[in-house]
Amino acid sequence: MADHNALPLVILAEKFAALPGIGMRTAQRLAYHVMSMDEESVKDFAQALLSAKKDVRCCPCCQNLTERELCPICSDDERDHSVICVVESPKDVSAFERTREFGGVYHVLHGLLSPMDGITPDKLRVKELLSRIAEGGVEEVIMATNPTVEGDATAMYVAGLLKPMGVKVSRLAFGLPVGGVLEYADEVTLYKALENRNDM
Amino acid sequence: MADHNALPLVILAEKFAALPGIGMRTAQRLAYHVMSMDEESVKDFAQALLSAKKDVRCCPCCQNLTERELCPICSDDERDHSVICVVESPKDVSAFERTREFGGVYHVLHGLLSPMDGITPDKLRVKELLSRIAEGGVEEVIMATNPTVEGDATAMYVAGLLKPMGVKVSRLAFGLPVGGVLEYADEVTLYKALENRNDM
Numbered sequence: 001m002a003d004h005n006a007l008p009l010v011i012l013a014e015k016f017a018a019l020p021g022i023g024m025r026t027a028q029r030l031a032y033h034v035m036s037m038d039e040e041s042v043k044d045f046a047q048a049l050l051s052a053k054k055d056v057r058c059c060p061c062c063q064n065l066t067e068r069e070l071c072p073i074c075s076d077d078e079r080d081h082s083v084i085c086v087v088e089s090p091k092d093v094s095a096f097e098r099t100r101e102f103g104g105v106y107h108v109l110h111g112l113l114s115p116m117d118g119i120t121p122d123k124l125r126v127k128e129l130l131s132r133i134a135e136g137g138v139e140e141v142i143m144a145t146n147p148t149v150e151g152d153a154t155a156m157y158v159a160g161l162l163k164p165m166g167v168k169v170s171r172l173a174f175g176l177p178v179g180g181v182l183e184y185a186d187e188v189t190l191y192k193a194l195e196n197r198n199d200m
Numbered sequence: 201m202a203d204h205n206a207l208p209l210v211i212l213a214e215k216f217a218a219l220p221g222i223g224m225r226t227a228q229r230l231a232y233h234v235m236s237m238d239e240e241s242v243k244d245f246a247q248a249l250l251s252a253k254k255d256v257r258c259c260p261c262c263q264n265l266t267e268r269e270l271c272p273i274c275s276d277d278e279r280d281h282s283v284i285c286v287v288e289s290p291k292d293v294s295a296f297e298r299t300r301e302f303g304g305v306y307h308v309l310h311g312l313l314s315p316m317d318g319i320t321p322d323k324l325r326v327k328e329l330l331s332r333i334a335e336g337g338v339e340e341v342i343m344a345t346n347p348t349v350e351g352d353a354t355a356m357y358v359a360g361l362l363k364p365m366g367v368k369v370s371r372l373a374f375g376l377p378v379g380g381v382l383e384y385a386d387e388v389t390l391y392k393a394l395e396n397r398n399d400m
Contacts, residue, residue, distance in 0.1 A: 012252040046246035052212040
């Protein structure tokens, strides 16, 4: 946008356009929409942005994002803490929770191995997972990374570290469409993949 | 999103989802992205939201959005103030400015007549346009509303008010695809439509 637009709108549109998947046209539209919102809503929006950045941290146990000391899943005594489902990102935790079929706990790696992109094991939350296993009480670890090259490689790598520790390691069944993204799987497919998990 | 997600992220995702054209999945993605931005960028984003709402007003002359007393186009002495291009919204001003072919000034109606939706002439900035003409010095008014039913009706209505005041009124040529939206026209089409404008 050139300087014939009100400067604050140009700046806001640029902020929106910097978000993933939002082009300049859409960003401009969103900026105009913000102008038409009432003042209280805009303040709430701005506050929500600041709060999401400031108040959200990683759970010291499962590494999922939370605003509490310990996340609601890790602090839930009714869940089975002997089964850990290892996922790439917090979005995957949401996907599993939507199936309402998994009663165990999670571990979020915050990424997948990809040596070409410089993502080596030390960049992931692997040592935190090993500490959890070392503390004892864990019977099974389900590797629930995406069925992609990186997801499989990460699952193999982590499984290799866990097996000598005497814990059962399983992998999601390939009910998932290969090459797809876990986050977009429907609930039934995801549940089937969980149910038919195999030893690895 | 259920309560297994960090609350501030859920709230932020809901704010994004309330924007036009953004679904819950995209909103969740954007919320996670905000978390990965550095703190300064998030603060800038929040500030941009507040500023767009607080510091943007309507230019008292052309009614376009601006952060100044008088907008840059109205306060530009090198532009031809005797030709006024009447458009529906500030987005249309941006569209015309992108053609770099129009040297006159604008008038933003902030809507189109649509009696079914309760948008009657008093809801538009029509009387402000009439005041500008009454002040004298205006030779031509180009009705540049969208080539839709509402756009045509608004152009006809405004033209009917202006003609008795002794000012030439023209309409954009229908080089624009009929039924389309002005904002998405390419620069050349928009320039042709401006060049071939007809008396009405």
